[in-house]
Amino acid sequence: MGGLDLSGRKALVTGGAQGLGEGMAKALAAAGAKVVVSDLQKDAGEAVADALDSEYGGGNGFVAHDVTDDGSWENAVVAANDILGGLDILVNNAGVEITSLLTEVTADQIRKMLDVNVLGTTLGLKWGLRTMRPEGLAGQGGAIINIASVAATIAFPGIAVYSATKSAVDRLTRVAAMESGKLGYGVRVNCVYPGLVPTAMGAGLANDVAELGLFESPEAAVGAVIGLTPAGRLGEVTDMADAVVFLASNEARFITGIGLPVDGGMGM
Template sequence: MSVFDLSGRKALVTGGAQGLGAGMAEALARAGAAVMIGDVQEGAGKETADAIGKSGATTGFVKLDVTSDSDWEAAVAATVQELGGLDILVNNAGIEISALIVDIDPDDVRRMCEVNILGSLLGVKHGLRTMRPEGAAGKGGSIINVSSVAATIAFPAIAGYSATKSAVDRMTKVAAQESGKLGYGVRVNCIYPGLVATDMGLGLASDMAKLGLWPSPEAAVGDVIGLTPLGRLGEVADMADAVVFLASDAARFVTGIGLPVDGGMGM
């Protein structure tokens, strides 16, 4: 059996309705896991779950506002009940609002902190409570947080976003320490995705042009590629395969790391 085989495991992916989250959910299902999509977008989330289910995978959808503690409690409980457990949690949900520091809107920063920091931290909280020996699932597992290359480089107009994604990296390491020392049996890691041509990624390039930092979105993308040793943008599959690795037995002795999946941009 391959060390990347996830047969029999149950996963919850936040922000799984579209973009990176949908790709991660699909990759986990392809590796054999049953997958619950958690998202605030009910229509898109159910469509994604149904599409993945057509391959024969067990899937489901649960409405989840990651900033709500009660939503998290309900979503994790629904995953355990419908899928029969919880072994993998992917904290992917996040937002990015671009602004020059001189034009920062405090409400925008608060919103990013709520979704990116608090949302991920609540996910870790409920993931650990459920996967630890006395939890509802109780078999240990893997939590994968989605940080960003923005946590490792300086790039204009994303100060607030970079700060929140740096926080995701730090909370990952603390959670890995707590899980190990308390015998939870849960590995906690994060990935740093590079720029991917999703709606969020292309929106960022468009924002750079609107702010006058680059003459066009295409020019912004071109410079990002120029900063990337592998010479291209990231693809959804690049990020999804990294999640499968960290969820699998291939990473059985890996915890507390931040894995760059950025083509070398953040080195």
């Protein structure tokens, strides 16, 4: 994103091995930050970290990370701090979407989305705030950016539980921002509402809702999304990544506790 400078900043991006997370890691590095990518996908995550080193200079890294596990979070922030020499940006991006009609959704599917999207984000807030607050391991304040979804603001069929979990991310963001401010942590907390992006997850959603009979074809599902979007197109990874860079930057220094729609107007 032109003009925004994150030189000297140190970031951890969860779910950074592919899709939006990979794009966000690259955008942060392009703006001057050093980045640790975390993911369960070791080979893919290490490849992203190596690519950051090759393109933007060394000092980046990867850590294996299960966002649903408290101990894994502690290990991730300690590792990021060790690799980077500090931590002042956390992007809580890791998430899962399982498409299902409400009449057919299983308890295991519900638990999976709750675990990754709600529990994972909550633990990320816990360890991000602990690490960045004045008495924390890094102790320099910073910014946490949670990744919600336009699904939190619209009623799109087939994704009821996913929508509910992303609504929870919004509420978590606002309470975390209030607690951080009241307790003097010096950490701004915001979230982004991405619109539909043709990543593996986005393409999977289009295929899934067509298979459920909600649309005639994946192409019809995508067309319906575009029809609901005043900007007249799907989102791009760079659209979402640029928003994250902005919220992490000094230009957003007086912005906290918000949900930023980056959805082409779909959720208005």
